[in-house]
Amino acid sequence: MTETRFLSKTDKYGITTTFGVVVMLLLFMASCGKDNKEVVEVTFDPENTYTMKATDVTSLISDSGITRYRLNAKEWLVFGKAEDPYWYFPEGIYVEKFDTLFQTEASIKADTAYHWDKKGLWKLIGNVEVESLQGENFQTSLLYWDQKEEKIYSDQYIRIEQEDKIITGIGFESNQDMTKYKIFNSQGTFPVNNTTPDSSRVNTAVADTTVVEVAKADSIKND
Structure with a gap:
């Protein structure tokens, strides 16, 4: 017990x-x-918090079912929750345009780039360089590409190198193929073998007016 x-x-x-x-x-x-x-x-800030990040990007872009562009970027950030969703390329971007035989016929590059999908607007910043369909080279520090309006423009210094001459000015507007354009506040035209401005060489009248229209403007559309 x-x-x-x-x-x-x-x-x-x-x-x-x-x-x-x-x-x-x-x-x-x-x-x-x-x-x-x-x-x-934590506090979520949709304007400054990316929803997707990709590195060492190579992307093919189609137009009407045909591959027309190739995009290269070291870093691609997508801000999909922002009020106006956008893409951001902090380390630069390079885009090539192909012809029907997949030969590069035009290209564009910049140190930094933004793209707003709803607006159909690209903003390219820093050492922007464009090789056009006509073989002309465009250089500026800021360039906008409005896909909906089908035009490209800038309010900064622009340098256009053609085969035999260089044209400079402040402000620029073009069709998106960059085959017809206007230079605002033109600084003149210089022979390609002497790019230093010289009063004896400056020709303020552009010879090929069917391609380039020189115009004065107080302002240019900016975003």
Whole structure:
């Protein structure tokens, strides 16, 4: 009987002790869970928090079912939750346009680029360089490409190198193929073998007016 009572007493205390430990563990876990929840809470800024990141990007882009462009970028960030969703290329971008035989016929590059999908607008910044369909080279520090309006424009210094001459000015507007364009506040035309402005060489009238229209303007559309 003594042994039986001893075992009974031991079981009773054992159950009580185990129950107490379980309750303490549950309370401790609940407390820790609450603390962790407070730590991970952060403010989400959709305008400055990207929803996708890609590196060493090479992408082929189709137009009417035909591959027309190839895009290369070291880093591509997508801000898909922003009020006006946009793409950001912080380390530059290079785009080639192909002909029907997949030969490069035009290209564009810049140090930094933005693209707003809803607007159909590209903004290219820093050492922007364009090789056009006609073989002309365009250089500027800022360029906009409005795909909906099918035009390219800038309000910054522009340098256009043709086969035999260089044209410079402040402000520029063109069709998106860059085959017909206007230069605002033209600084003149210089022979390609002497790019240094010289009063004896400056020709303020552009020879080929069917391609280039020199115009004055107080301002140019900017975003």
